[in-house]
Amino acid sequence: MSQKGMGIAMISEKVLVLNATGKVGKNASLALREAGFDVFGTTRSQVDALRAIGVTPVVCNYTDRKGLEYAIEQTGAKKILAITDYFGAAQSNSAVEIEHGKIAIDVAKEKGVDHFIFVSVVDAEYFNDHVRHIKTKLVIEDYLRQSGVPYSILRPTAFFENFDDPKNWNPLKKGAIKFLSDKHMKYCATYDIGRAAAVMFKHPDKWIGRSLDVIGWEGSLSDVARALETVGGVPVKARLAMPLFLRRLFLKDLHNMFLYFEAGGPQGSPYTFKKVVPDALSAEDWFRFHGSYSNGEKIG
Numbered sequence: 001m002s003q004k005g006m007g008i009a010m011i012s013e014k015v016l017v018l019n020a021t022g023k024v025g026k027n028a029s030l031a032l033r034e035a036g037f038d039v040f041g042t043t044r045s046q047v048d049a050l051r052a053i054g055v056t057p058v059v060c061n062y063t064d065r066k067g068l069e070y071a072i073e074q075t076g077a078k079k080i081l082a083i084t085d086y087f088g089a090a091q092s093n094s095a096v097e098i099e100h101g102k103i104a105i106d107v108a109k110e111k112g113v114d115h116f117i118f119v120s121v122v123d124a125e126y127f128n129d130h131v132r133h134i135k136t137k138l139v140i141e142d143y144l145r146q147s148g149v150p151y152s153i154l155r156p157t158a159f160f161e162n163f164d165d166p167k168n169w170n171p172l173k174k175g176a177i178k179f180l181s182d183k184h185m186k187y188c189a190t191y192d193i194g195r196a197a198a199v200m201f202k203h204p205d206k207w208i209g210r211s212l213d214v215i216g217w218e219g220s221l222s223d224v225a226r227a228l229e230t231v232g233g234v235p236v237k238a239r240l241a242m243p244l245f246l247r248r249l250f251l252k253d254l255h256n257m258f259l260y261f262e263a264g265g266p267q268g269s270p271y272t273f274k275k276v277v278p279d280a281l282s283a284e285d286w287f288r289f290h291g292s293y294s295n296g297e298k299i300g
């Protein structure tokens with residue numbers, strides 16, 4: 001059987017990850033490297049963070065056409081994992097995030113990329129129109145489908161990484177777990193986005209032109225707290241990060257997103273995702289994988 005047939009990457013196939021230092025980019029890059037790829041990641045300045053996980057940094061701004069052309073030319077990568085970001089790089093402007101996505105697709109086409117994987121969002125078509133940071137993904141998906149670039153789409157549900165997100169005022173602290181919803185929800189680890197991308201890059205015959213929902217685990221915030229208790233060995237209280245009326249008043253986009261999750265969405269299940277990534281991380285697995293609280297103290 002060939003190496004490819006065995007699911008092992010051909011020697012050092014190159015993958016370029018865009019926005020490689022973010023919550024998705026960093027763990028997805030790690031997973032791709034562990035799967036045998038030669039991984040390059042764009043960053044404006046965080047070169048040490050990428051080198052520390054064995055990823056070769058490419059210093060450029062992934063939202064800029066010239067930066068992307070430079071990244072592809074420098075690395076010679078023909079496989080791209082693309083992550084756009086509404087709240088960060090696009091500064092909460094839908095048109096700007098859509099433009100970032102289109103630029104990446106256009107440059108990939110120009111440079112003859114042979115497999116472009118876009119990280120979208122699960123069930124993007126079913127959220128209401130207030131959920132702007134997800135509706136943008138539909139436009140980018142459509143553009144990609146029409147582009148002629150060989151593509152796949154990964155559609156992740158809510159990230160476990162949201163439980164330790166100091167930039168968004170939610171650092172993980174010993175003894176407590178906080179989130180904007182305490183209801184039963186579906187989650188995934190960003191590491192599993194990378195593991196799924198690795199499967200797609202290794203089996204283009206099966207995955208080009210297809211999408212996959214990334215859903216690793218489901219449970220309530222109390223279930224998440226129990227998982228942290230098990231791993232950390234200390235009692236954990238589950239709490240809402242803010243009262244629901246404040247969520248509704250001040251975080252309209254996210255509030256409407258949570259309404260969909262809380263009503264039972266997304267439609268997919270961990271069962272289906274595990275046919276592709278059989279050992280997708282559960283909440284307990286994720287706390288072990290994540291390893292430390294926000295202040296650096298080890299979990300457990």
Ligand SMILES: NC(=O)c1ccc[n+]([C@@H]2O[C@H](COP(=O)([O-])OP(=O)(O)OC[C@H]3O[C@@H](n4cnc5c(N)ncnc54)[C@H](OP(=O)(O)O)[C@@H]3O)[C@@H](O)[C@H]2O)c1
Nearest residue numbers: 021022023024025043044046084085088089156157158159
């Ligand atoms: N959170 C969830 O639960 C969830 C679930 C499903 C899908 N998603 C989707 O995942 C994507 C978010 O990815 P993420 O959380 O990985 O992003 P992220 O962590 O917010 O990305 C942070 C990185 O963005 C780069 N960046 C920030 N401002 C920038 C700018 N002005 N220009 C260029 N780069 C800039 C920085 O990289 P450098 O400083 O290194 O350049 C930074 O390290 C979004 O599209 C979101 O809709 C999120």
